[in-house]
Amino acid sequence: MIPYGRQDISEDDIAAVIDILRSDFLTQGPTIERFERMVAEQCGVRHAVAVSNATAALHIACLALDLGPGDLAWTSPNTFVASANCALYCGADVGFVDIDPVSWNLSVERLAERLAEAERAGRLPKVLVPVHFSGRSCDMAAIGELARRYGIAVIEDASHAIGASLGGQPVGACPHSDCTVFSFHPVKIVTTGEGGVITTNSDDLAGKLRMLRSHGITRDRSLMRQQDPAPWVYEQLDLGYNYRMTDIQAALGASQMDRLSPFIQRRRELAARYGEVLAGLPLTLPQSEGLWESSWHLYVVRLRLEAIGLTHRAAFEALRKAGIGVNLHYTPVHLQPYYRDLGFSEGDFPQAERYAAEAITLPLYPGLKEAEQDYIGETLRSLLT
Template sequence: MIPYGRQDISEADIAAVSEVLRSDWLTQGPVVPRFEAAIAGRSGAAHAVAVNSATSALHIACLALGLGPGDLLWTSPTTFVASANCALYCGASVDFVDIDPVSYNLCPQRLEAKLLEAEALGRLPKIVIPVHLCGQPCEMAAIHALSVRFGFRIIEDASHAIGARYQNEPVGNCRYSDITVFSFHPVKIITTGEGGMALTNDAQLARQMELLRSHGITREAGEMGQPPDGPWYYEQITLGFNYRMTELQAALGLSQLSRLDEFVQRRQQLALRYDQLLANLPLTLPVQATVSESARHLYVIRLQEAAQHRFVFEALRAAGIGVNLHYIPVHLQPWYRTLGFAPGQFPQAEAYYREAISLPLYSGLSEEEQNEVAAALREVLTEAQR
């Protein structure tokens, strides 16, 4: 089976983790801050807060921005459920903005129309989370302009997009957002096993997220006005969580980060090669926006005949091609239907779901394996048309 995604672990990665295992620190040591500084430096943000998953990063980002009961968060329906669940964790409500039919990202024009309707009703969102699907950045300048006009905050869900660029600047610099979130899951561009990072240019937001990831505890003596009892003293000054990243994860991440450019370049080469291999097939291939450079986390094709979707998907898997689907629209999930969402509300996201298939794409994919994927797809499409 050729998987749709796979981590690329080198001997240097293994050595970096082994070095931590032989050290005095397995968690809350010196490597996590080094990883944070390296990601911040690579992305151009002032602050980075490492956590145990991108889901945790989204959660503490929402809390740091003050999201709570009575508030609204909007995001894309074409994303992993974490992009919406983070609002529910805070006691807030969720709604969605349909996707652009070309980029598959949250559509700024639909966002503006929905904001105008919400403004008339007095129900504007507190936070909007654009999702850089497949590694391609959203139209962040347009979304940011709307945030200034309508008064909402922005969290970029860049789980797919470390190494991507927007307007020739790295994703993660938070030029058009309050906070950006990266994921280091094994199938992402770089991995820490599990892990995530929240980046911001706001020192107060960074401080709040640091507290929230570690039980709301500080060792800065007397922060709440109480005199310290001794050198052992610590204070819980807010209700936080155990979302810390380990030294092992950070060591792996630091080692992986040294190959980020190599990983992204290889993914881009493979994506362009897919474009050539699949050019004459009855498919809609990914479109690269001119103002950005995708990290190419996923290579998603769309079938021109939705009725063939299940047949093609199952036939490819039977042929040893580990295709996947990213994603089932969040509003169609059973839990979200209990909240009042229903089919037909976001037609572009639903049309995408009926047609989309993620082909194998990862830095270690060989050209021979890619040829095998293309040949199997060609054969399956021919059979589906009979």
């Protein structure tokens, strides 16, 4: 089976982890700060805060922006459930904004319409979570302008997008958002095993995030309420969580970050080659990039069902039977049983639903061989024509 995604672990990565296992710090040591600096430098941002996973990152980003009961957060329905769940963890309500039919990201046009409607209804979201689906940035300048106009905080969910850029500026620089969240799961572009990072230019927000990831505890004397605290004293100032990353994870991540550029280059080469291999087939391919320089976490095609005489499921199962580990990213979040129980239903977000009825994620990762890519193309050609 050719998987849809796979980590790429080098001997240097293994050596970096072994070095930590032989060191004095397995967690809460200096390697975490080194990894954070590498991510911050890559993104051109003031702060990077490492946590145990991207779901934890989204959760404490919402908390740090004071999202809570009675508040509302909006995100895209075309995402993993964590992009919506993070608001529910805070006791807030969740809504969605339909996707653009070309980019498959959150639609700026629909966002503008929904914000105007929400303002008239007196129920604006407090937080917006745009998702950079498959590694392609949302139109953050337009989203940021709308957010400023309506007084909304913005968390970029860039779980797919480390190494991506828009107009030459790295995703994660946060010129149009309060913060950005990255994922380092094994199928992502860079891995720490499990892990996440939040980037921000706000000193205050970074301080809140660091406290929330570690039980709400501080040892910073300038923040303590005691006067002249004893050397052993720490204070819990907030209800935080144990969302810390380990030095073992950070060592792997730091080693992987050294190869971010070749990882991205290879993904872009394979994505361009897919365009050649799949040319002429009854498929809608990902849009050419222009100003958007995708990190190509995923390569998603859409079946032109009216032209192939197959159902979505039949095509998917035939590819799996042929040893191609295709996947679907994503079933729209609002159609998950839990969210149906909250009142969402089919027809709420038609573009996301139409997309999910046609989409198939093809294998894409640096170790994918060109012969395997040719086989994928040949199998699709045989199946669809």
